[in-house]
Amino acid sequence: NTQTNSSSSTGESSQGEAGGAGDVIKIGAIFSETGPASTLGKTQANLVKLLQKQLDEQGGIDGKKIQIIMQDYETDDTKAVVAADKLISEGVVAIVGATQSSTTMAIVPKITGAGIPLMTTAPINPDTKGVFQMAPSNVTAGELIKDFLQERNISKIAWINARDGYGVDGLPSFEKVAAENNIEIVAHEEFDANATDMTIQLTNIRKANPEAIIVWSRTPGAGIVARNFKSLGFDIPMIQANAAANQGFLDQVKDDNEEIFIVGAKLSVVDQLPAGPQKDNLMKLRDDYKAMFNSEPDNFTAHAADGFNLIFEAIKAGNTTSEQIAEYLQNNVNDYLGLSGTFNTKSYVGPNEDGFSMLAIENNTWKFSEQ
Amino acid sequence: MSNLLTVNGLTKQFGGVLAVSDVSFEVNKGEIVAVIGPNGAGKTTLFNMISCFMPPTKGEVHYKGTRLTGQKIPNLAPLGISRTFQNLQIFENMTVLENVMMGTHVKLKTNVLSAAFKLPRVKKDEKMAFEMAMEVLKFVELEDLMFEKAGQLSYGMQKQLEFARAIVYNPEFIMLDEPMAGLNDTETNRMAGYIQRLKNKGTSFLFVEHKMATVMELADRIVVIDFGKKIAEGTPDEIQRNEKVIAAYLGEEAV
Amino acid sequence: MDLIMQYIVTGLTVGSIYALIAIGFVTIYNITGVLNFAQGEFAMIGALTCITFVNAGLPMFISIVLAIVATAIIGFAIERTAISQARNSSVMNLIVITVGLSIFLKGLGLIIWGTYPKQLAPIIRMDPINFMGAVINPQSIVIFIVLAILLFVLYVFFDKTYIGSALKASEKNPRAARLMGINTKTMSALAFTLAAALGAIAGIMISPLTDATYEMGFLIGIKGFVGMVIGGMNNISGAVMGALLVGLLEAFSGGFVSTFYSDAITFLVLIVVLFLKPNGLFARATGERV
């Protein structure tokens, strides 16, 4: 069923794009450049501009012109599906996206149905052929948090998350990790992703006497929780999710950020990393990005970059059709050192944790500590 | 003569204002009764209580033995009671014809489902509504305006339109709040003619009006209200000679 | 006990944020009959321009004034272009226009200020206050005071001044108002200018608590709208009461029932309230009769 469908669709797309002259290879991108999730997707959209510029300067890959077609899905699942179809009709050979997990779920059937490889930048735990995950899975993040907690002998935590696709995603994986490691989740609260005050949730949490609090949200919610947390006088550690690992969050908690930690990307602390290829790669992305946009990339940028880079790798190896690229990604990527970690795409669960680290905040910037 | 409407001790208090106070009277079948009184006497309030637009503070109204007080507004039309408003309430964005066709509602059986599936009844209803409406439009001589938007008519024509809509389903009892206001004498006479003709067919009326000549000519009986109280009731002749009424309302040279 | 106190404090804080928005809503509604869905965006513009001025090195006070003026000018410009042109269209038309405005302004905000939340330093720097076991953010007190002042000023303006009754008249019956010599166009422009300024004040007041982003307007806009409608659309004190009530409802339902469902509970209560009092809780007589 899927087979017949995919062949018909790809057939259609290749005939639809006669103007391509054969040596332009199109790659699709679906990011939330606008709308609520733009705090995550905007840097990804910027990355596309950066990469396109670099590609044009280099004259493509091996003489083949590469065109990245970006679609802003405005944080709207339906628009993402339309965008996916648009990209399929344009004849892209691979797609990177979407920014959010639930949106990715919405576009997976279309894209895999068309036989096009999809590099997801959000954790979705895919078990579908042709979907390659660039973000570390929530389990990876959970492991990192677990290590942190155990180091400090913390066994009772409270969990609070935003009520959106990103926010509710973290808990189920962490619950598993917690259960295996005797960590008790003594309170769970939620807040509207656009809410203006989380005092009530934190007050409820305080009743349960946790030893640490984990926040799963993007900004600005993440920062408001942190501030309410401080003003309520909590003196336990607060651990924030990687969606908050950006400059915006740092600004939000400026000057009052002791005991706030984050599941962050090494990209955020690239200057503090020990020398090595990882540092060089991250440095290059950070500097290029900063030169063009005068702001810092974040780990979502890195996930997207990994997606594109892997596709470029495949193209460099002489693969130019969807099937070939998917084939390559599936079989020939071993211990690829990406920006978000090391990829072994055979397992599909995303990079390992070596792109990640628990970061503290010191002098209003991220502080890396080797673990 | 059989009794149609019985108004019993109606009273209405608005905060400190006693707008209507213990008013009782009757309307018999085939009769035209007028309510007159100075501005602010409480006539419209009385009307609104009779037609269930507001609950009375005290008192009750019966129509052919049925208690009206406490009923919902839409229950009145099926009983054969119709009314017009002092502040016109026409459907401004609909045509004259459609306005009048709306008046036939109680005769129709179309509902949302039958309309959606275009059951045969719908067509029958449409035809009936149209024919009834045309008849009345001819009666009030508005038929050449039937495709005009009602909101674009001049005030006087809107007045006649509202009247047409109220009578289209042949109600037995019609309440008119100042039907002649805004009409010139010729038009007033014409309106009076319509009322008279309907009366001859057996329709009963209760109406409020300030145009005394018409009231005296049309009404079988007149109820006079002042400061919310009924101060007189009687035939036009009696009322015209009533000192209290002359002082409070008519003025010396009115009629 | 201290829990309840905390709920009250939080409820009032959140409620007064909504109230600041609701005030702007009512102002426009009372003068022009338009329901301005872009009111939240005025708050956004006010907050972000203020932050921009502060970051550019201007003193706080001057930045606030400049931001309010700038937003007011935008409000005025919007009225002169989009609203006055559509003055005679239906209510629904105007609603959709303001929805379009909200989309438009949000997009502009995104282009100018980007996605990251921006910080505004509190007006008074102070540690949170402990009051009967509840923690009060000093900024909440500032908000409360500003709210009280605005409430008083606007009450006097609308209900006690001559120009106030002229404004109300233009809403109710613009045609007759023109016959009195009232320039209803000016009034409408005044309303939008005023509402934009009020929105800016709201945004500036709340951003030390919540930070400002280009999309901050939506949720507070909706909640402010809820507060206004619950209170009764036609008077400012009613709207403020309504907004405070919404804040308290949220806090208490979040505290006692569940934060998962506190919005749902709040709305459920509101719908029940409306069912019992279809014109809002503190509505004032409108003089409509048959």
Place this chain on the structure above:
Amino acid sequence: MTKLENILYGNRLKPLLVLAAIILLLPTFVKSQYIFTILILIGIYAIVTVGLSLLIGYAGQISLGHAAFFGIGAYASAILSGTHQMSPWLAMLIGMVATFILAYIIGIPILKLKGHFLALATIGINIIVYILLLGLNNITGGAAGFVGIPILTLFGFSLNDKLFFYFFVWIVAFLIIILSTNIVRSHVGRLLRSIHDSEIATETLGVQVSKYKVAIFALSAAFASIAGSIYAHYITFISPPTFYITKSILFLIMVMVGGASSVWGAVLGTAIIMFLNELIRFVGHTYFGISGEVEIVVYGLIIILIMMYLPKGLLPLFSQIFQKKRKNEPIPAIDENHVTSSTSKVSSQEGV
């Protein structure tokens, strides 16, 4: 002699034929799967907006909550056919009936409210449903969404094929349009408009106004539910944000931009808004190299401009193609007599 129906409401055959022709002919021009997706979504949304135009444009009742009913339909289909393996068709039917009943029950209290109060109450309904979709994550999958909605099959055909799905959606939409125009072109349609103009006068004529308002509310909710079901089976993945107030507002924009005073306006508005988005993106990308934020600015601006300069929506621009002004038609041969009698009336007035 003209049919009474056409005298009263004008001719609807032409627009229906034009629509049918467009539906049938489009696939011969359109090859891109992307355009098909848009056409399908237009069909799905049109089912909602047509119902909404009955409610907003005719009965004059605002709803900013129809995304909730859209969502209930979608989730009913997803849960019944996905989790419980029920036939998608049966699931759709159950969803529709359940939505109708639910909307009817909700409608009884909230349609007592007027204007902005009603708008608020419907926003409330939307938010409550949204929170329930998130909160009942055991059944709905919560914010992570619902995966695994089966694809529709009809008589053994998989509707997975774009073309089949396209025709399926538009046949449903076409039927809904016919049902809706039937309602509008009857006493009920007139009645809804009269409620719009004066509720009080309508009640005086013996109409149980609340009954009709609630019925139309529930009917439009049921339409939205069907559309939601189809949407769920088309996208095969749903999550709550799709059914938030922002979607309700989008529906409202579609109705108003097309023109609320006619069912056709809703269809037109839906198509225009859907294409507008894509057009802005296409033009913006191709010729101006603009990015997402500029697109939404332009989009907002265009909505404003349309509402400013075409307050009755875009339909009047188009309807001139379909229908001549009714006034120009001679008053059809209903009855010769009254025409003469009315002229005599005019002359009697002139005799001053």
Place this chain on the structure above:
Amino acid sequence: MLNVQGLSTHIGKIQILHDIDFHVNKGEIVAIIGANGAGKSTLLNTLAGLIQPSAGTVTLEDEVISGFPANKVVGKGLSLVPEGRQVFSNLTVKENLLLGMFSKYYKNKNLAYENLNKMIEMFPNLNKHLHNLGGNLSGGEQQMLAVARGLMSNPKIILLDEPSMGLAPLVVKEILDALVVIKEQLGTMVILVEQNVKAALKVADRAYVIDQGRILLNGTREEISSNPQVMSAYLGVKMA
């Protein structure tokens, strides 16, 4: 004096008024009569600036007042009491009356209160309701309020669109008598549009008959009252 020349008005594409010429002399009450839909209200609305004429000019004491929006026209001394009362239902009677002075209020507040007292004296019914909302008044009370509000600005000319509508006979007489007093004491010009032709002709000095947007007849009160066409069409006199 008020001078109207060649006035034509369109609503949409339809021409309602055709080339109207007329004038009102100082200290004169002029009645305008005509059937329903003749264009009387349209004429007054055009004079007041609510509708802009498509042709023609209106001068009031040598000042051109046509071509200005309604809110400017009041300031030039022309005040219209519109058809259907149009009181501000959400404002009190007192607020309604004071708004009648809007064009001059800020220049002379004392005068506003002076005029307010005059109006209360003239319409004692209003005094009773001074602090009630305009919308709660009875129909007739609203009519009095509308007339009083129109007089508040001390206009040079006042236009009344069916002021007697809905008023008790005694009050009609009071209002019409009041017009005569105003005319005589203040020299105010009055244009009176009335369906109650008999009553109107009692106080008017001259009258115009308007039909289908055109002036059909004009003359002094006596001429018009005795015109057979007028008698049959407007005075309800049945003629053979």
